Amino acid sequence: MHRFVPFIAVAASLLVLPGLGDPARAAGPADGPRRVSRMDFGKTPGGTPVELYTLSNGRITAKVMTYGAILTELDVPDRNGKPGDVVLGFDSLEGYLAGHPYFGATVGRVANRIGGAKFSLDGKDYQLAVNNGPNTLHGGNKGFDKVVWKAEDVSGPAGPAVKFTYRSPDGEEGYPGNLDVAVTYTVTDQDELKIDYKATTDKATPVVLTNHSYFNLAGPASGTILDHEVTLAASKYTPGDAGMIPTGAIESVKGTPLDFTTPTPIGARIKEIKADPVGYDHNFVIDPGARPAARVRDPRSGRVMEVSTTEPGVQFYTGNFLDGKVKGKGGVAYQQHQAFCLETQHFPDSVHHANFPSTILRPGQTYTQTTIYKFGVDSVPGLDRR
Ligand code: BGC
Numbered sequence: 001m002h003r004f005v006p007f008i009a010v011a012a013s014l015l016v017l018p019g020l021g022d023p024a025r026a027a028g029p030a031d032g033p034r035r036v037s038r039m040d041f042g043k044t045p046g047g048t049p050v051e052l053y054t055l056s057n058g059r060i061t062a063k064v065m066t067y068g069a070i071l072t073e074l075d076v077p078d079r080n081g082k083p084g085d086v087v088l089g090f091d092s093l094e095g096y097l098a099g100h101p102y103f104g105a106t107v108g109r110v111a112n113r114i115g116g117a118k119f120s121l122d123g124k125d126y127q128l129a130v131n132n133g134p135n136t137l138h139g140g141n142k143g144f145d146k147v148v149w150k151a152e153d154v155s156g157p158a159g160p161a162v163k164f165t166y167r168s169p170d171g172e173e174g175y176p177g178n179l180d181v182a183v184t185y186t187v188t189d190q191d192e193l194k195i196d197y198k199a200t201t202d203k204a205t206p207v208v209l210t211n212h213s214y215f216n217l218a219g220p221a222s223g224t225i226l227d228h229e230v231t232l233a234a235s236k237y238t239p240g241d242a243g244m245i246p247t248g249a250i251e252s253v254k255g256t257p258l259d260f261t262t263p264t265p266i267g268a269r270i271k272e273i274k275a276d277p278v279g280y281d282h283n284f285v286i287d288p289g290a291r292p293a294a295r296v297r298d299p300r301s302g303r304v305m306e307v308s309t310t311e312p313g314v315q316f317y318t319g320n321f322l323d324g325k326v327k328g329k330g331g332v333a334y335q336q337h338q339a340f341c342l343e344t345q346h347f348p349d350s351v352h353h354a355n356f357p358s359t360i361l362r363p364g365q366t367y368t369q370t371t372i373y374k375f376g377v378d379s380v381p382g383l384d385r386r
Helices: 007-014 093-097 381-385
Strands: 035-043 049-056 061-065 070-077 083-085 118-121 124-127 150-153 161-168 179-187 192-201 229-232 281-285 294-297 303-309 313-317 341-345 367-377
Touching: 007 367, 035 093, 035 150, 049 150, 049 161, 049 179, 061 179, 070 367, 229 313, 303 341
Parallel strands: none
Antiparallel strands: 035 049, 049 061, 061 070, 070 083, 118 124, 150 161, 161 179, 179 192, 192 367, 229 294, 281 313, 294 303, 303 367, 313 341
């Protein structure tokens, strides 16, 4: 198992190893230029202005915009201290407006699938948008990824932070109740991107919020992620039918290509998955209390990402539906398996499975979700030779 070297340790090594990286960038926790800046990022077809916020702790920089509360860019140093973007997306708002498979998006009101696009709650039937075969996916036709949120700089002791808020009206995409949602992105002094979600409602409704970033730790233009090494603290998963609706069973990953309990390259067994298009697109049950829930290492750049979450599940998706048709940053055509997603979530279709943790939020309750993406490197060239 490779090490996880935090950038702060890299920074300390720079004191004795001049020439490695840029000491100004790799300063100690409170020393970096911590800041939030704001710029105009265009307008929606309806004329609503969209803003882009840049959050930086001097080592890690995140860009997030009010359209879809989308993470558009995430710059992280590699093992030589050289920063680079690690998420797929577009250079301008137009790319996002033209339609895309949820790059960096905040997904809701209910992330993932609901079978048959309907559910009953407290004796009432609700019909949702049918947008994925006979099912509903990621909030419907106009989910939280396609609305313009309000933004506020809420930077504090934890680091530069921006809070996005949105009121999802009663009946939106078929869901009951006015839902007030807040999503806060923080770039912490511990080199984490932390996303906190909160929601309250005036009628009982299902709520599952997540972020749908497509990561490629070698950079969004650098081919497939099949060589990335993944560890998932998940000894179980929820098998699904052909439309990826859970059967309700919770099964062991042992002896299957879904066993990532020890570090394994994504490509090692991907062809054994019986799916068209081929690849991982499964909800894993995170072993209770596991921190981190997931760890990914890119052997080329040395970047390591650890994901910790309050959620019981994570959809591990390997960009199976990317087919070169979407041209992203720098005009690069995104190909199959060019990125992976780790969508921390409650289990798909929970409204139909009493044995899954409940996704129902009631008036007077507060929905919360926190997911932390922590960055470091697997080794530091000069340091490791000593
Ligand atoms: C789903 C995939 C889907 C992707 C983009 C993932 O969460 O599981 O099936 O293609 O999102 O929409």
